[in-house]
Amino acid sequence: MSPPLDRPFGFTVTQRDPGCAARCGVLHTPHGDVPTPVFMPVGTVGTVKAMTFEQLTATGARIILGNTYHLHLRPGSELIASLGGLHRFQGWDGAVLTDSAGFQVFSLSDLVKITEDGVHFRSHLDGARLFFTPELSMEIQCNLGADIVMAFDQCVAADAGPDEIARGVDRTGRWLRRCVDAFGPGGRRHENGYERVLFGIMQGGTSIGERRRSAEDIVQLDLPGYAIGGLSVGEPKDVLHAMTAEAAPLLPPDRPRYLMGVGYPDDILAAVLAGVDMFDCVLPTRMARTGSVLTWDGRLVVKNSVYARDERPIDADCPCPTCRRHSRAYIRHLFQARELLGPMLATQHNLWFYQELMRGIADAIGQNRLVAYARQVTDRWNDGERRRLDRIAHNGPGGRGR
């Protein structure tokens, strides 16, 4: 691995599309420059599931996400720190962003008790009692040695009422200040010599007023980047898109904007149009492991029997190693036989697909035509999805009647 660069974190906007709020840029990190808009594959527990780091690099990925909660449980952040930090532990010389565990606390546990001090809940592995605080989240993330550390926030459910949303905004603001204090000037400097940065997270549910209040609160802290949290938690797609469009411009234009946990290609396109720069989502990797792959014409459940004799690649336009070598029939067989190569090939394809999408977005921004590109990609995707759902309605998911 190349040694990390001893230089400050930075974000440069390199191009803007005058037809929308989209921009191209570069995140300068101690572990290399990352072109934006960027999709960050999720490497939950120190591995992007079913991918080698050589394969991941080949997709074009330059930054991945690590999960504070999962790595805290296993193998533990002290162990990772003692082995030189997460980059070195997992053998990845690109950049790493770690989430704060705030979202896992919200999504993984039925037995959560939130107090002003922090969150009591139980491990999904063994039921052990855990207590996460802003300070602990900072400590773990500093142990992991991420390039970008995320604030410990309070996410509320999609159906939360106004009072609950407002309380989440207030608490997220107070906790952000505790994160800043805990992270401190000392926390910024990794023992390996490079500078970490802390990003704040906006909450506010589906209330535009609360989104504004949250943004005004956290922007006061003048952090090097900001995220939009609390979306993609079950709300309808049009609400997600509308809220993103409202929320993004509330964040400073000279800082990277990160929409957490999003999403499908059309969600990403809508968000880039609104001025968002960074994304992460388990969708491409998680879908792949169940035998669903992504094409420009929508999802394709490659494990279905309809593909048993289909000699075409997953997507005829895809340059990935899976599509260059293998047919749908073969990949379907691998899933049928429960072979590890099935999830491996499907994951590789899906992550290439997302990186191809991001490259297409960047090209379109460079040519001032993102609005047209987004419409074209979204229309083609939606047409394909409609045809797929029609087929299922007529023939059942296996599509034998086709």
Next chain:
Amino acid sequence: MSPPLDRPFGFTVTQRDPGCAARCGVLHTPHGDVPTPVFMPVGTVGTVKAMTFEQLTATGARIILGNTYHLHLRPGSELIASLGGLHRFQGWDGAVLTDSAGFQVFSLSDLVKITEDGVHFRSHLDGARLFFTPELSMEIQCNLGADIVMAFDQCVAADAGPDEIARGVDRTGRWLRRCVDAFGPGGRRHENGYERVLFGIMQGGTSIGERRRSAEDIVQLDLPGYAIGGLSVGEPKDVLHAMTAEAAPLLPPDRPRYLMGVGYPDDILAAVLAGVDMFDCVLPTRMARTGSVLTWDGRLVVKNSVYARDERPIDADCPCPTCRRHSRAYIRHLFQARELLGPMLATQHNLWFYQELMRGIADAIGQNRLVAYARQVTDRWNDGERRRLDRIAHNGPGGRGR
């Protein structure tokens, strides 16, 4: 994939080590030349488990094995034939050897009934009744389109008595003639234009006399290659080595000799010293998936807690991508967290290890010093294994007391 070459199968001996019976050679196949001695990774059901074909090629593998029985059950050889044969189906342009299902019939099913006509048994997947004959085995293997087709033989258990061994030899000889008839001049020509060949299999259990009788019987058929079957079925290591040393010279020196299902590095070394050219074994791939990896100092159970903080690669001398990038601590964590990347990285390492061993063997033959090389590798392996077993005896398998 490159088109297969329309030229006859052949075997050329290129070098001999005067200190033993070992030789280097080249198998000329329609799907490329394969240097020997060769280790063939096992691609049971159309995939070398947990490996992409890019990764497999990078190890140096030029020929892999496919399993007639498994591919017959799933996805079926007619389907594979309709999609252009096994090479094209799995996306592999190297050579393929298919076994005959004879060994699976012997090893997988408790409910086997052998008649002169063939073998009745039950599918390990769903218990369905199956009936394998020499003719069916030839038909399936021709459907698969292997470069090298193996005869359907009768394997007997390691503890078989003299009469049973003799009956196995006789039946294997009769079945070989049925295979030759079924394979025929017509069977040799694949519809894609290339020539397939049929190898005979010697049986004879642990009886030198029966081995000789079997060899004399099958050699009469003047086949392009011969295998030693019926070993590595549970007999002690010294018996395996002694029988290999007796059996190999009974086969024609100008034909490739293939010791089926073998084995550990010292077994392969002993067999190459005796004049064997080809090997296959599930050992490196199967062990990898349970967290055992191979080093020049013996096995290493990398998933054990003793490696939780071990920053060294699996083997300091290994040039494989796993060892160049990852520590034992990381791979141990992956197995602990049941991540797919654990088996992927361990398999990659183990297959590289075997190909490195074969390259070391070929170099040593080229320098007329295979006897010394074999002793050195075997002594170092045995020393390492002894130390490992001592540690386990003192500390238990996790080695926490170390």
